[in-house]
Amino acid sequence: MSLTRRQRALQSGKDASTSLIEFPNGLPPAPPTKHREKLTEVEQQLKKAEAAQKRRVQVAKAAKESEAEAIRKILGQDSNRKKREDKLKKRRDELAKEKAANAWTLPPNTIRWVIRPTRTFITFSEDVGLPSIFSSKPCRLSSSRGCQKPSSIHMRGMSSTLKHFNTHLQRPSLLSSETRLKMERMSKPLDWKLVGCSIANEARLNSDIAKLSLSGSNIKVSADEKSSSMSLPEEQKRMSLVGRKKNFECVERVKGRRVNVLQGLELHTRVFNDEEQKKIVEYVYDLQRMGQSRELRERTYLEPQKWMRGKGRVTIQFGCCYNYAVDKKGRPPGIIRDEEVDPIPPLFKSMIKRMVKWRILPTTCIPNSCIVNIYNEGDCIPPHIDHHDFVRPFCTVSFLTESNILFGTNLRPVGEGEFSGAAKIPLPVGSVLILKGNGADVAKHCVPAVHKKRISITFRKMDDSKLPFKFSPDPGLQGIQPLGSSQMNKLPAQQVPSQQNSQNQNQMSNLQNQNRLSNSQNQNRLSNAAPDTARKMSRSPTQFGNDDFPPLCATR
Numbered sequence: 001m002s003l004t005r006r007q008r009a010l011q012s013g014k015d016a017s018t019s020l021i022e023f024p025n026g027l028p029p030a031p032p033t034k035h036r037e038k039l040t041e042v043e044q045q046l047k048k049a050e051a052a053q054k055r056r057v058q059v060a061k062a063a064k065e066s067e068a069e070a071i072r073k074i075l076g077q078d079s080n081r082k083k084r085e086d087k088l089k090k091r092r093d094e095l096a097k098e099k100a101a102n103a104w105t106l107p108p109n110t111i112r113w114v115i116r117p118t119r120t121f122i123t124f125s126e127d128v129g130l131p132s133i134f135s136s137k138p139c140r141l142s143s144s145r146g147c148q149k150p151s152s153i154h155m156r157g158m159s160s161t162l163k164h165f166n167t168h169l170q171r172p173s174l175l176s177s178e179t180r181l182k183m184e185r186m187s188k189p190l191d192w193k194l195v196g197c198s199i200a201n202e203a204r205l206n207s208d209i210a211k212l213s214l215s216g217s218n219i220k221v222s223a224d225e226k227s228s229s230m231s232l233p234e235e236q237k238r239m240s241l242v243g244r245k246k247n248f249e250c251v252e253r254v255k256g257r258r259v260n261v262l263q264g265l266e267l268h269t270r271v272f273n274d275e276e277q278k279k280i281v282e283y284v285y286d287l288q289r290m291g292q293s294r295e296l297r298e299r300t301y302l303e304p305q306k307w308m309r310g311k312g313r314v315t316i317q318f319g320c321c322y323n324y325a326v327d328k329k330g331r332p333p334g335i336i337r338d339e340e341v342d343p344i345p346p347l348f349k350s351m352i353k354r355m356v357k358w359r360i361l362p363t364t365c366i367p368n369s370c371i372v373n374i375y376n377e378g379d380c381i382p383p384h385i386d387h388h389d390f391v392r393p394f395c396t397v398s399f400l401t402e403s404n405i406l407f408g409t410n411l412r413p414v415g416e417g418e419f420s421g422a423a424k425i426p427l428p429v430g431s432v433l434i435l436k437g438n439g440a441d442v443a444k445h446c447v448p449a450v451h452k453k454r455i456s457i458t459f460r461k462m463d464d465s466k467l468p469f470k471f472s473p474d475p476g477l478q479g480i481q482p483l484g485s486s487q488m489n490k491l492p493a494q495q496v497p498s499q500q501n502s503q504n505q506n507q508m509s510n511l512q513n514q515n516r517l518s519n520s521q522n523q524n525r526l527s528n529a530a531p532d533t534a535r536k537m538s539r540s541p542t543q544f545g546n547d548d549f550p551p552l553c554a555t556r
């Protein structure tokens with residue numbers, strides 16, 4: 001039998017009367033061993049519960065913290081993080097700025113043409129070497145057009161010095177970035193030359209067209225100006241080669257009277273040489289492409305639907321909006337004063353200058369508008385008299401293919417785009433036909449369906465009372481002087497030997513007198529001529545003899 005420790009102790013006490021410890025009130029209660037074990041379990045459970053609770057609290061706390069962290073993140077309240085982000089953003093901005101600044105730095109021998117809604121930027125690479133006018137302080141030329149949203153060309157050189165020129169060659173709002181890039185690529189070489197034109201046109205009113213661009217092919221302005229500029233003797237030589245026919249005759253009976261219906265016409269040949277013609281034609285094509293991609297103002301470019309042979313001539317008009325026929329709004333033919341088109345481009349202004357300087361157009365009638373006609377094979381311009389919203393004389397310059405222009409009081413259709421008339425004048429390429437007098441106002445004219453592609457540019461001055469409301473004169477077309485007058489006198493002596501100069505002037509005034517005389521003689525002759533003679537003359541108005549092309553200002 002197993003004994004408890006107490007029983008064992010009692011037993012041992014019985015055995016020894018000399019016990020050291022006595023318990024008079026009985027033994028103290030034995031320690032409750034089982035109870036103690038039970039409590040420990042509870043305690044343990046409690047402890048476990050406490051620990052579990054602690055863990056729950058910790059988990060909840062961690063969740064709360066991460067939630068708070070997330071909220072802080074969202075609200076951007078983590079100052080360190082924010083600082084880092086700010087720094088990054090700043091760097092990004094700096095890089096963007098750097099990139100923008102570098103965007104203007106071009107590879108060598110390059111020009112960038114960027115069209116912005118309000119202005120056009122032209123940037124030259126360092127090595128292009130802009131002429132000294134670009135190292136002057138930026139200056140703004142007064143607006144040459146009173147257009148609503150004038151855009152300007154900003155010429156950027158190495159030190160970002162700018163020149164501002166007006167341009168309306170595009171409808172910025174319609175330009176896609178793709179078109180801009182295309183245009184940049186497409187027009188670089190030609191625009192470059194145009195830029196050259198602008199520079200010289202705007203900077204030096206009376207400088208020569210050849211100096212500007214037409215005969216130069218170099219890409220650099222400075223080189224271009226140097227290599228292509230014609231010296232005065234060279235220019236005089238070119239001018240002396242111009243053929244001038246002024247005695248066209250074709251008699252028709254008008255209101256019972258015999259009239260030379262070609263009186264007043266003049267044909268000036270070899271005004272623009274092959275190279276110049278090529279550049280002008282290329283430029284016209286560029287304008288056409290711009291028109292097709294709607295980069296020109298709305299009424300500038302017109303490409304009618306080709307609904308029959310002869311009808312479909314493309315026109316590009318500058319300076320004013322001319323209405324060919326009663327339009328949708330019921331407006332009659334003539335200049336629409338409240339419509340705007342693009343202004344005359346620099347290259348065409350250079351042509352005008354040459355024609356005035358070379359005494360083809362009078363200084364009193366400097367054109368301020370022009371229309372480009374692009375005839376594809378089979379296209380024609382039907383019989384008409386140019387509207388009197390345009391003053392006389394006006395002129396038309398021919399390119400690509402020689403075609404006939406018909407004149408007569410009665411031009412009859414004889415087929416699709418074909419006409420018959422009293423007189424026909426072949427228009428050689430590079431020639432200028434001046435229309436005034438009976439040739440402009442008594443006879444009608446037309447160009448029958450062309451056999452090969454042809455381009456003509458008609459330059460006209462608007463009647464002052466018909467100017468578009470927002471028109472303002474182009475400073476580049478003011479004060480042009482004919483060669484041999486003030487222009488020559490202004491030149492330094494070493495450039496023009498004084499003897500040669502005065503000789504030229506004498507020859508010129510003699511010739512002018514001769515021309516004036518021969519014109520009046522012709523008129524007298526005509527009015528007195530027998531009907532037969534007049535008819536004979538009218539049959540061959542275009543048989544030119546050597547005398548028909550007297551050099552006006554010979555330097556030989």
Ligand SMILES: O=C(O)CCC(=O)C(=O)O
Nearest residue numbers: 373381386396447456458
């Ligand atoms: O194309 C031509 O030469 C003539 C053009 C014409 O008559 C005009 O534009 O009024």
Ligand SMILES: [Fe+2]
Nearest residue numbers: 384385386445
């Ligand atoms: Fe005409």
